[in-house]
Amino acid sequence: MEKKVSVCLIKTDNCEYIDKVIEGLEYNREYISEVIYTGSIDELPETELDIKPLNIESDNRAFLRNQALKEAKEELVFWCSTSTEIEDSTLEEFLEVLEETEDTDIVYPNIVNIAGDEEFVRNFDNWYTNKWAMIQGLYFEELFPEWGVLTKKGLFENQLFDENYKEYEFYQFVFKNLENLNLSLSDLSFVNQYETDSFIDTSFASKIIRDFIVNKYPIQKVFPNLNWGENESLAYSTAYTMIGDALAKYYDFYNASDYYRKALISFHNKHTLRNLINVYMNMGLFNNLKQLLTKDQGFSEEEIENIKRDVQNIENLIKELERKVEEGFIDEVMYSLNDVIQVYQGAPVYNIAGVISFYKGDLLNSYRFFYKATTINPLEEDILRNLTDVAKQIGKKEDVIALVKRLLD
Numbered sequence: 001m002e003k004k005v006s007v008c009l010i011k012t013d014n015c016e017y018i019d020k021v022i023e024g025l026e027y028n029r030e031y032i033s034e035v036i037y038t039g040s041i042d043e044l045p046e047t048e049l050d051i052k053p054l055n056i057e058s059d060n061r062a063f064l065r066n067q068a069l070k071e072a073k074e075e076l077v078f079w080c081s082t083s084t085e086i087e088d089s090t091l092e093e094f095l096e097v098l099e100e101t102e103d104t105d106i107v108y109p110n111i112v113n114i115a116g117d118e119e120f121v122r123n124f125d126n127w128y129t130n131k132w133a134m135i136q137g138l139y140f141e142e143l144f145p146e147w148g149v150l151t152k153k154g155l156f157e158n159q160l161f162d163e164n165y166k167e168y169e170f171y172q173f174v175f176k177n178l179e180n181l182n183l184s185l186s187d188l189s190f191v192n193q194y195e196t197d198s199f200i201d202t203s204f205a206s207k208i209i210r211d212f213i214v215n216k217y218p219i220q221k222v223f224p225n226l227n228w229g230e231n232e233s234l235a236y237s238t239a240y241t242m243i244g245d246a247l248a249k250y251y252d253f254y255n256a257s258d259y260y261r262k263a264l265i266s267f268h269n270k271h272t273l274r275n276l277i278n279v280y281m282n283m284g285l286f287n288n289l290k291q292l293l294t295k296d297q298g299f300s301e302e303e304i305e306n307i308k309r310d311v312q313n314i315e316n317l318i319k320e321l322e323r324k325v326e327e328g329f330i331d332e333v334m335y336s337l338n339d340v341i342q343v344y345q346g347a348p349v350y351n352i353a354g355v356i357s358f359y360k361g362d363l364l365n366s367y368r369f370f371y372k373a374t375t376i377n378p379l380e381e382d383i384l385r386n387l388t389d390v391a392k393q394i395g396k397k398e399d400v401i402a403l404v405k406r407l408l409d
Contacts, residue, residue: 004032024085033050033074037051084148084192105182107184110191135178155181203403206247206251237267243259251372252407253282281314283376286311318352321340337349351382351386363390367396
């Protein structure tokens with residue numbers, strides 16, 4: 001008897017691409033026994049698929065996945081979002097992978113990211129025989145997709161998705177349980193993933209890196225190719241710098257700065273020092289930055305003067321924007337922010353953007369700008385106060401508390 005799957009269709013956006021999503025599922029309907037949709041049936045086009053709507057309104061994807069999972073009847077669960085379009089042979093190819101490697105727990109495809117008229121193909125490695133190499137990458141979103149994947153329901157028998165991780169719930173589950181998982185690429189499969197305009201909380205990603213990679217495994221296992229035997233100090237410095245770089249990519253500059261400082265203690269070098277300077281610049285910690293600009297740190301007089309000039313220009317720019325906002329030139333500052341962000345994307349700029357949105361009455365975008373500024377610098381009391389004040393008005397105070405806890409734990 002041919003195996004069939006339960007499709008868990010998770011509403012993650014405004015359903016702009018739902019027709020394409022349902023059409024892709026219809027092409028695969030001989031392998032589908034049911035579709036569990038977390039939204040409302042009214043949002044879907046007419047279809048012959050057996051769809052069970054859950055009528056849930058939530059932006060917590062872990063919660064949505066868990067509710068859909070509880071309803072799934074089949075042992076195989078295909079995870080699909082409302083912006084994920086599969087090909088007519090996708091599920092057949094996935095099932096063939098399972099036949100070839102029966103101990104596989106998760107089957108995943110290659111992805112075609114589509115944003116408007118632009119397409120970007122992402123070909124993934126097959127981690128079936130080399131899953132430990134995944135922890136060395138640190139940038140887990142580049143390793144495999146979170147949608148268009150097939151999992152065995154038995155994986156979730158003793159634990160569901162952690163609802164504290166919201167939109168990073170899938171990656172948190174994988175890296176938490178990596179020792180006991182086998183992942184296989186369906187190398188002939190390509191799934192279209194339509195990009196939508198959504199707010200992503202990158203602090204979850206940095207938390208996963210810290211908790212389930214860096215703090216879980218010996219650093220020598222995370223970075224096995226460094227020269228630990230001959231120059232341990234340099235190896236530690238390189239490893240800490242790479243961790244800092246990974247966290248900085250997700251705007252977690254607070255924790256990145258900690259790893260850069262550890263790297264410099266292990267082995268002082270100008271590359272890491274410049275990364276630390278950039279972190280302080282983004283956080284708006286200009287005085288901390290200036291304390292690093294000495295000849296004792298290895299900079300030449302010319303390098304020190306160039307960096308000081310750049311810092312002073314940014315400080316002057318921020319002060320000028322803040323002055324104009326205080327004097328009521330809101331529209332002028334708003335129109336200039338796009339140009340400013342091309343030069344500097346630090347916490348002070350996002351704080352100013354949040355203030356402008358607040359004055360404009362746009363509380364949601366004000367919250368998002370303050371949230372981004374706090375992610376970049378959770379130590380700045382004025383920014384945190386602005387975020388908290390707006391969060392109280394829109395019912396997101398608990399989200400702010402959780403954000404700060406994630407970053408500072």
